[in-house]
Structures are given as structure tokens and as C-alpha cells.
Amino acid sequence: MIFFQITTAATSALPDVPEVQGSMSLLDLLFKGGWVIIPILFLSLLTIYIIIERTLVLSRASRIKTGFMDGIKNSIVKGDLNSALSAVSQHDTPVFAMLKRGIGRIGSPLKEIENSMESAGKVEILKLEKNMSYLGIVAAIAPMLGFVGTISGVIKIFYNISLADNISIGLIAGGLYEKMITSAAGLIVGIIAHTGYQLLNMKIESITYQMEKSGLEFVDIITDHK
Numbered sequence: 001m002i003f004f005q006i007t008t009a010a011t012s013a014l015p016d017v018p019e020v021q022g023s024m025s026l027l028d029l030l031f032k033g034g035w036v037i038i039p040i041l042f043l044s045l046l047t048i049y050i051i052i053e054r055t056l057v058l059s060r061a062s063r064i065k066t067g068f069m070d071g072i073k074n075s076i077v078k079g080d081l082n083s084a085l086s087a088v089s090q091h092d093t094p095v096f097a098m099l100k101r102g103i104g105r106i107g108s109p110l111k112e113i114e115n116s117m118e119s120a121g122k123v124e125i126l127k128l129e130k131n132m133s134y135l136g137i138v139a140a141i142a143p144m145l146g147f148v149g150t151i152s153g154v155i156k157i158f159y160n161i162s163l164a165d166n167i168s169i170g171l172i173a174g175g176l177y178e179k180m181i182t183s184a185a186g187l188i189v190g191i192i193a194h195t196g197y198q199l200l201n202m203k204i205e206s207i208t209y210q211m212e213k214s215g216l217e218f219v220d221i222i223t224d225h226k
Contacts (some may be wrong), residue, residue, distance in 0.1 A: 036149035036182045043138045043145070050131050051196040058203045061093050061128060064210065072099065073221050081106060094124035094207060095214050102218050113220060121211050128196045128204050132197065140195035146186020 068087075075084035084103050088096040101120040105113045 033219070036145055037185060040142060040145050040149075040185045043142050044185075044192070047135065047138050047189060047193045047196065049201070051192075053057055054131065054200050055203075057130075058128060058200065058207065062203070062207050063093065064091075064095055065131055069214065069217050069221075072103075076103075076106070076221055079210055092123070094128065095211050097124050098215060098216055102215070102222075103165070106222060110219070110223065113222065114180070114215075117215050117218070121208075121215065124211070125204070125208060128207060132200060132204075135193045135197040135200070139197060142189040142193065144185045146183040146190075149182020149186065164168050168171065 071087055072084050075081070075087065081103060085100065088100045088103065090096075098117050098120045102113055102117040105116045108116075
């Protein structure tokens with residue numbers, strides 16, 4: 001009984017603790033990042049669009065049936081170039097576009113065929129790399145924008161302190177939100193853009209290797225059956 005009375009007295013002596021408000025939504029949190037969060041959000045949407053668009057394009061470009069060179073070889077050996085052209089024209093991929101150029105040059109000097117296929121291959125690779133440079137730009141700019149937000153937040157903190165001539169959590173909270181949110185958002189967008197850039201480049205390198213391999217096989221075919 002005595003213990004209960006002491007506990008009750010001690011509890012009543014404690015200061016009232018204000019209730020914690022409900023947590024903010026992600027959108028509300030982002031808006032506290034200030035004006036800098038707007039270009040960062042734009043860069044994030046641009047990054048997502050390019051990654052999805054390039055992923056779909058590269059997936060289609062890498063679809064090659066196993067043993068497709070055997071059919072082309074048989075047509076060339078038989079002298080049926082129209083059949084070989086028809087076979088490669090059915091597929092809209094870099095490998096088949098390059099082979100189509102080579103088949104169309106059969107009868108010309110070997111060096112001319114190789115140069116023609118190489119030129120066609122370079123054009124196809126440039127198509128695969130379309131918009132990739134934007135990811136590199138975003139990966140560099142997004143963290144810098146986050147740093148601009150950090151500076152803006154610090155300026156805001158000192159400005160509020162100078163107006164009130166005192167320091168309190170309420171005064172510095174706005175600047176801290178802006179500083180931390182923009183820094184985090186800029187880094188996250190930069191990481192996503194850089195990762196997407198590297199992964200997509202790996203896919204392009206794989207397709208380039210397939211093009212080079214197919215080109216060499218094609219040159220061997222026409223060299224052996226001249």
C-alpha cells in the first residue's frame with residue numbers, strides 16, 4: 001500500500017509528455033525538401049523511363065535463336081542468297097541487320113564485305129546506346145543537386161536563427177529537413193542512374209560480342225565457299 005502511494009506520487013510529479021503526432025507520408029516528407037526536390041524528382045522520373053525503355057529495347061535486340069547461322073550457311077552454300085536475305089530480314093535485331101548487309105555484298109571483295117558489315121554494326125550499336133548518356137549525366141548531377149539543397153538548408157537555418165536571435169528545434173527543423181531530404185534524394189537518384197547505366201552497358205557489351213562472333217562466322221562461311 002505504501003509502495004503504491006509512493007509510485008503514484010512519483011508518477012504524478014513527472015512533467016506531462018506531449019503526444020507524438022502521426023507520421024508524415026512520403027509525399028509530405030519530400031515537400032519539406034524545398035525547391036531543390038523538384039528537379040531531383042524530374043531526374044528520377046527521367047532515370048526510370050530511360051532504364052525501362054532501354055531494358056525493353058536491349059531485350060528484343062538480344063533475342064537470337066540458337067543455330068541460326070546453320071540455316072544461313074546452308075542457303076549460302078546452295079547459292080540461294082535470296083533465301084538467306086529473306087531469313088535475316090524477318091528479324092529486327094542488330095546481329096541480323098549486320099548479316100543482311102554482309103549477304104547483300106556477297107560477290108564483292110572480302111575487305112569490302114567486312115568494312116560494310118563493320119559500318120552496319122557501328123550504326124546498330126549507336127542505336128542500342130541511345131539515351132544512355134543521359135543516365136551518366138543524371139548520375140553526376142543528382143548528388144550535386146542534393147548538395148545544393150544541403151547548402152540551402154544550412155542558409156535557412158542561420159537565417160531563421162538571425163531573425164529570432166535564439167536557437168530552438170522549431171527554428172532549425174525546416175532547414176534540417178531540407179538539408180537531409182535533398183541530400184538523401186540526390187544520392188538515391190544518382191545511385192539508381194549509375195547502377196542502371198552500368199547494367200545496361202553490360203547488356204550492350206553482350207550484344208556487341210554476339211555481333212562480332214556472328215560476323216566472324218559469316219566471314220568464315222563465305223571464305224570457305226568461294
